[in-house]
Amino acid sequence: MKRHILIVDDEANIRDLLSRFLGGAGYWVTAVASPAEALEAARREPPDLIISDLQLEDADGLEMIAKLKEALPDKPVILLTGVLFDQKAVNEVLKAKVTCYLEKTSTLAQILEAVQRLAPTSNV
Amino acid sequence: MQDRTIRRVVVFFFVIAAVLVGVAVQAVRNIGQSIASGDWVNHTHSVILETEAVRSALLVGEGALHTYVLTGDARDLGACREALSNVSENLDIAKALTRYEPAQNGQMIQIESLANQRADFFQGVMAARQAGNMETVRAMLSADAGGTAIRDIQRKIDNLKNDELALLTERDTASYLHAQTTRWTVWTGVVLDGLLLAGAVWLIRDDLAARRRANAALQQANDQLEAKVRARTGELGSANARLSTENLERQWANQALEHQLRYNHLIVDSINDLVLVLTKARNISRVNPAVVRLTGREPAELVNQPLSLIVRLAAARQGAEAPLRDPIAQALSDGRDLRDQAAVVEDKRGRQTPVRFSLFPLRDQDKVVGGVVTLQITPPKADATPENEPSG
Numbered sequence: 123m124k125r126h127i128l129i130v131d132d133e134a135n136i137r138d139l140l141s142r143f144l145g146g147a148g149y150w151v152t153a154v155a156s157p158a159e160a161l162e163a164a165r166r167e168p169p170d171l172i173i174s175d176l177q178l179e180d181a182d183g184l185e186m187i188a189k190l191k192e193a194l195p196d197k198p199v200i201l202l203t204g205v206l207f208d209q210k211a212v213n214e215v216l217k218a219k220v221t222c223y224l225e226k227t228s229t230l231a232q233i234l235e236a237v238q239r240l241a242p243t244s245n246v
Numbered sequence: 247m248q249d250r251t252i253r254r255v256v257v258f259f260f261v262i263a264a265v266l267v268g269v270a271v272q273a274v275r276n277i278g279q280s281i282a283s284g285d286w287v288n289h290t291h292s293v294i295l296e297t298e299a300v301r302s303a304l305l306v307g308e309g310a311l312h313t314y315v316l317t318g319d320a321r322d323l324g325a326c327r328e329a330l331s332n333v334s335e336n337l338d339i340a341k342a343l344t345r346y347e348p349a350q351n352g353q354m355i356q357i358e359s360l361a362n363q364r365a366d367f368f369q370g371v372m373a374a375r376q377a378g379n380m381e382t383v384r385a386m387l388s389a390d391a392g393g394t395a396i397r398d399i400q401r402k403i404d405n406l407k408n409d410e411l412a413l414l415t416e417r418d419t420a421s422y423l424h425a426q427t428t429r430w431t432v433w434t435g436v437v438l439d440g441l442l443l444a445g446a447v448w449l450i451r452d453d454l455a456a457r458r459r460a461n462a463a464l465q466q467a468n469d470q471l472e473a474k475v476r477a478r479t480g481e482l483g484s485a486n487a488r489l490s491t492e493n494l495e496r497q498w499a500n501q502a503l504e505h506q507l508r509y510n511h512l513i514v515d516s517i518n519d520l521v522l523v524l525t526k527a528r529n530i531s532r533v534n535p536a537v538v539r540l541t542g543r544e545p546a547e548l549v550n551q552p553l554s555l556i557v558r559l560a561a562a563r564q565g566a567e568a569p570l571r572d573p574i575a576q577a578l579s580d581g582r583d584l585r586d587q588a589a590v591v592e593d594k595r596g597r598q599t600p601v602r603f604s605l606f607p608l609r610d611q612d613k614v615v616g617g618v619v620t621l622q623i624t625p626p627k628a629d630a631t632p633e634n635e636p637s638g
Contacts, residue, residue, distance in 0.1 A: 143494045146487075205506045219408050226502045239459050 124150040125241045128169035128222055130160040130186065131202070132179045136226070143230050148243055155179070157186035164190055167175065168199060171241040176203035184219055191219075198240040202233070251453040256444040262439050269435030276428035283421030288341060290414045293350065296340035297403045300357065303332035304364060304399060311368050313373050315383055323372060337361060353406045360399045367395075375419050520601070520621035521590065526578055526614060528553045540623070541593035557621065559603060560588035574617075575606055581607050581614045591621060599623060 126233075127149050131137050137153035144151050152167065154160050157178060172190060176183040187199050198221035215222050222236050286326045307329030314322035337358045344350035367390060374382040417532050514521055514534050523532040538544060548556070559573060577584040589603035601621040608616040 129269070131596075133501075133505070135497075136505075139498050139501065141493060160355070176329075192358065204509050206503070226505055228502075231500050 124148060125170040125243045126150045126152065126167060126179060126210075127171045127173060127237065128160060128163055128242065129153040130157065130172070130174040130178065130183070131155070132177075133176065136175075137231075139188075140233070143234070144237060147234055147237075149237070149241070156190070157181045157183075160186060161189060161193075166181050168194055171200065171237060173200045175200050176205050187219060198222070200233075200236055200240065202226060212236060251449060254449050255446050258442055258449065262442045262446075265435050265438050265442065269431055272431040272435075273428055276424050276431065279424040280421055280428070282501055283417050283424060285423070286417040287414060289418065290410045293340060293405050294410050295342045296336050296343060297354075297357065297406050299336040300340065300361060301400055301403050303329045303336060304361060304396065305364075305369055308331060308396065310571045311371055315371065315387070318375060323376070323384075326368060327370060330368055333361050333365060348577075350406060350409060353402060353409070357399060357406065360395065360402065364395055364399065408479075485541055519623070522548075522553065522557075522619040523608070524553055524574075524578075524617045524619060526616050528572075528578070528617075530555075531616065537621075540591055540593060540599060548578055553619065556591055556593075557601075557603065557619070558590055558592070560590070577605050578614055578617050581609070583607070589621065 127144055129137055129140050129144075129151060130153050131140070131153070135157070137155065141153045143149045144217065145244075152163050152169065154163050155178075157180065160174070163169075172187070172194075174183045174187055183201065183203070187201070189198075191199070199219075200222045201216060201220040201225045204226040212223050222242060223235060224233060304341050307326050310322050310326035311330055313319070314326055315440040335414050337354070340360065341351065341354045344354050367386070371383055374380075374386060381460060517534060518536055520537045520540060521534040522537060525531050530551050530553055533545050533548050537548065537556075541548070543556070553574065572588075573584060584603070584605035587605075589601050590598040591601050592598050600623075602624050604620045604622075606618045606620075607614045
């Protein structure tokens with residue numbers, strides 16, 4: 123059984139690239155653009171891992187993550203954002219809300235490493 | 247290899263067939279000779295039987311003649327005549343049997359001559375007895391050297407019989423030799439064919455073994471080829487996967503760069519202060535929308551223009567206290583910041599706005615390649631003085 127990853131990002135090309143890459147790595151990927159779609163997708167098929175952008179079109183990513191965490195408290199969350207935080211901010215603010223913080227300048231290999239660490243699968 | 251083996255096998259079978267035909271011909275010929283030998287044996291026995299029958303008939307006739315002379319009985323006369331008739335008949339048969347054998351035929355003619363003389367004597371005696379002339383009969387019988395005549399005939403018959411028995415022995419030997427020859431011919435043919443068949447079998451077996459080896463070698467070559475193809479396919483698959491991953495990585499890096507660039511532009515463009523990017527020659531290379539709003543000049547009018555077109559430091563403007571060298575050029579040359587300097591911005595229509603001027607050198611690998619100027623709109627201070635801060 124493939125592990126399910128929910129990707130939330132308002133940029134279509136990021137959703138497309140991540141879906142192709144993680145799909146090729148053996149994951150079952152659902153990619154949505156908005157928090158509403160994310161909540162619906164998570165309700166319909168609970169993911170094993172959530173990857174979310176910080177700045178979404180109609181909401182703040184951290185708010186959406188908080189809502190998802192209410193329904194799926196044990197599921198790991200990767201915050202993948204182009205907003206560059208300094209390490210202190212990451213340690214003090216984000217660590218309590220997300221499992222892992224990655225900048226969008228990270229390579230796909232680094233993203234896959236984090237994904238495999240948080241949602242290991244025998245197919246990878 | 248295949249053709250050569252088939253040719254050899256065909257040659258073998260032709261030779262085997264030829265041997266079989268030779269054996270068959272020889273056997274048929276020998277069988278014919280054996281049959282002929284058998285005929286000769288039968289013929290010889292027939293000749294002996296017929297000559298014995300002549301002897302027997304003569305003796306019977308002799309007996310019947312003497313009985314008839316004594317009794318005068320017609321039955322004895324008939325018996326004598328019958329015996330003479332048998333003698334004649336047996337002689338004819340014996341002559342016919344020996345007609346192709348000159349020696350035996352000659353002997354038969356001699357026997358016939360003697361037998362005829364004896365038969366003539368019988369006829370004479372019988373005629374005299376029938377006439378009742380007993381004196382003549384007595385005289386003929388007295389004059390007859392019957393025993394001598396019969397012994398002559400018997401001796402001739404014995405000679406003929408001995409000759410025929412000698413021939414019989416000779417023909418038996420010939421028949422035996424023919425049978426032996428047939429036996430040897432058949433067995434030699436059988437052994438030769440057996441050897442040839444064994445040779446053909448060995449050839450076929452050898453060919454099959456060679457084919458099996460060739461097939462095994464071919465199979466091994468195919469297996470190796472398939473293994474190489476599988477390995478190569480695997481390598482190509484891995485290379486393809488690697489290329490796909492690299493391609494995705496490149497696309498990801500490009501979009502990340504584009505995203506970051508757009509984000510940075512958004513930040514810069516959102517700043518209410520004026521931001522200008524300078525080349526090291528102090529020409530403008532980029533401005534944010536705040537510059538356009540304050541100067542009324544579009545970016546195209548400003549790019550590649552000197553900074554002095556729109557900005558002048560207060561010290562330079564006052565002139566009397568201006569340093570020997572442009573402080574902006576000096577700061578860029580020294581690679582140090584120039585912060586919070588009094589300056590004015592002049593718009594397209596010549597209106598001047600007092601600002602606080604700051605310059606931050608742009609470094610690329612420890613080399614100053616330009617600078618970033620920020621202008622904060624503030625009311626000008628009457629006693630403002632330029633202030634240089636080392637970059638640390």
